[in-house]
Amino acid sequence: MAITDKSAPRVALFVTCLVDLFRPNVGFAAVKLLEDAGCRVEVPRAQTCCGQPAYNAGDRATARRIAAQVIAAFEGYDYVVAPSGSCAGMLKRHFPGLFADDAAMKASADDLAARCHELVSFLHDVLGVTAVAARYDGVVAYHDGCSGLREMGVKRQPRALLESVAGLSLAELEGAETCCGFGGTFCVKYPDISVRMVSDKTAEVAASGADTLLAGDLGCLMNIAGRLSREGRPVRARHVAEVLAGMAGGPAIGEGDER
Amino acid sequence: MTMAVTSPRFRENARRALADAPLQQALAKMKAGFVDKRLRAVERLPEFDALRDLSRDIKDHVLVNLDHYLERFEARVVECGGEVHWCADAAEARDVILALCRSVDARSVTKSKSMIAEEIGINDHLEAHGIEPVETDLGEYIIQLAKEPPSHIIAPAVHKTRDQIADLFHASHAAYGITERRDDPRALLDDARQVLRRKYLAADVGLTGANFLIAETGSSVTVTNEGNAELTQILPKMHIVLASLEKVVPTLEDAMTILRVLARSATGQEFSSYTTFATGPRRADDADGPEAFHVVLLDNGRSGMLGTEFQDMLRCIRCGACLNHCPIYASVGGHAYGWVYPGPMGAVLTPKLIGIDLAGHLPNASTFCGMCESVCPMHIPLPKMMRHWREREFAQKLSPPRHRAGIALWAWFAERPALYRFAARLGVGVLGLIAGRRGRLKSLPGAGGWTVGRDFPAPEGRTFLDLWARRDGGGR
Secondary structure, three states: OOOOOOOOOEEEEOOOHHHHHHOHHHHHHHHHHHHHOOOEEEOOOOOOOOOHHHHOOOOHHHHHHHHHHHHHHOOOOOEEEEOOHHHHHHHHHHHHHHOOOOHHHHHHHHHHHHHEEEHHHHHHHHOOOOOOOOEEEEEEEEOOOHHHHHHHOOOHHHHHHHOOOEEEEEEOOOOOOOOOOOOOOHHHHOHHHHHHHHHHHHHHHHHHOOOEEEEOOHHHHHHHHHHHHHOOOOOEEEEHHHHHOOOOOOOOOOOOOOO | OOOOOOHHHHHHHHHHHHOOHHHHHHHOOHHHHHHHHHHHHHHOOOOHHHHHHHHHHHHHHHHHOHHHHHHHHHHHHHHOOOEEEEEOOHHHHHHHHHHHHHHOOOOEEEEOOOHHHHHHOHHHHHHHOOOEEEEOOHHHHHHHHOOOOOOOOOOOOOOOOHHHHHHHHHHHHHHHOOOOOOOOHHHHHHHHHHHHHHHHHHOOEEEEOOOEEEOOOOEEEEEEOOOHHHHHHHOOOEEEEEEEHHHEEOOHHHHHHHHHHHHHHHOOOOOOOEEEEEOOOOOOOOOOOOOEEEEEEEOOOOHHHOOOOOHHHHHOOOOOHHHHOOHHHHHHOOHHHOOOOOHHHHHHHHHHHHOHHHHOHHHHOOOOOOHHHHHOOOOOOHHHHHHHHHHHHHHOOOOOHHHHHHHHHHHHHHOOHHHHHHHHHHHHHHHHHHHOOOOEEOOOOOOHHHHOOOOEEOOOOOOHHHHHHHHHOOOO
16 A cells, blocks of 8 residues: 655665565565555666666776765655665665765765665654564564674664464574675675575574575575575575565575476 | 795686695585584674774774884883884895894794784795794694695685695604694694604794784784684794784773674684783793793884785784685685685785785676675775776776776776667677577677586567656657
8 A cells, every 4th residue: 555645755776686586475474564554665777786786896986976876866754674684784874985075975875874864774763663564374483684784784674574474483593794705796706605604604604493584685695595495304484575575475585486 | 834925826726726626625524614603602792893893993093103103112112121123025024033032042943823924924044044834723734845835814724624634744743753644633633743842942032023012011912713823922032923013003902992802703713712912021929931031023015004004904803704705715715716815805905915016806806796895804995995996997997908997898898888889789689589488598609708617698679768758758
């Protein structure tokens, strides 16, 4: 249901390139969660990517141009929310540093940074959402994506909201704060190390006894889901927003609809 | 053993390390040995984070006044009867140390652990000139016997298993009349101690590193858990302190502040077993001590980091916490990094010391997970500085052409939203078709790096923005 109340906060969804390309369901889940919490949600068409591939490859000039594009596309909204700790972290923690030598752009980047949030922490910390009306029958392990955890302070918020999901129980995940080995282009530049890291992660997921692995970042999730699938482990991977929105009925990440 | 640079072969080194069963067995013990212990030590000290801030501030103050504190340190050393030798690079430091050793006709030099000694390759240099270097730190002693470089900055033999050490001692200690192969840790320690006692007494020069140089007193400070620094610096005729210039702190109290975060971060101890101070040579009424006291102060490029984006790296106190908590280090160990300094601190420091052209892999082999920065007692922004190295590499066109071309192609689309939308629609449509109802791909041309160990989750088939446009009627 779209909100038409003009006093409702106007939220722009930064959907992230991975969700846009690979798993639109996460975007719709984010929209539902935001609308259920009373936001007017808009999706600026001019968005592509947060620029991390260039930024982390040392191509600062390209990262700056993409950052400027994002800043322009998301001007004027009360909030900018992303279903990803990594992309939100890029907008919030790294964009301002890209414009250290340009006062006007720096001010715009600071302004965006102040309005930018990761989805689940935004729901919990800013909108005060303490429970969701969703059901998920399963034992769930939650992996803390590195940027969400260490750049955006996302730790207790997803767990607090997951506890309100009917039928769901949370399993303790050993090493939940250890990187899964995705790391953007790292996973293809250093595949041996990356596969070793994600194998440690999937072993811990299996040891947790969970039937579902959740996280707040699609990059980590595709990495872990891909390894779970390769190892033939019967654990499904989903984005936390899909479960919180009650939209986890379809195939899990990397899972077909042939049953 | 002086390290040949193998950093350009990081990938092959890593592959070999991942397949090395004894190495993996040794690395698996690091979590309980370092990570869990550090956490318990930090939890027991409520003011730990406040001490980190204070420690950072002390070093930041030193770095902007480095000339002042170094000159003050030198003046105090001279007042105490010692001498300071300023060395611009590794070769100069090696020459100074060799000349000092020759001045007392040294035949053997005992050494307590020093990463700077590894950096300048002093052991090989002394050996080449007929002087025997003797490592007295147990870990260093082990790898000296094995003719290997250290794989960790505070636990140089962390890559070795007990069995490997037992074999090594068995093979090496026969010359000292110890013929039984023993593998009990206590017995191994006793054997090493027995051999080292004779070496301590025979040594003409004792070479130590320094955890701190104290400007107000002219002292060097060394922390150990074995007491080997004491014996190294007190027994021989000459004590040489080898230290890089950023080790200086203004006062004893400053050193005490940083010591409170050092051992906790390093080994999870509240304090190391021994904290050893050395101030000048033996005085007339001293019971013991060396006749001569020299400080070899090494720059080796460090002053060139001042005022640059790498200055914060000079706060490093070599605790090893970033190595202990790094998932890359935990996977491949220290030797894979291919030079003296491994792990995240090495990924920042090594390119400065041997060049980004040789060390390019090091700052790239990181997921930027941020674990290192989160445990660094000196708040060094390690991922940020690794990114700065990538920027230098990119600017100098040193990164792989294929990778650069890939980024350029992606960026060309990312900067043109309309074309990006068109390409995205096409791409996910095709991938969705290939995957069909399976939802994943076992292999994908050009994505071998991914599919070598993972299935590739296929896209749903339509982009979010296309689907949203239908609901939203276009958007803005």
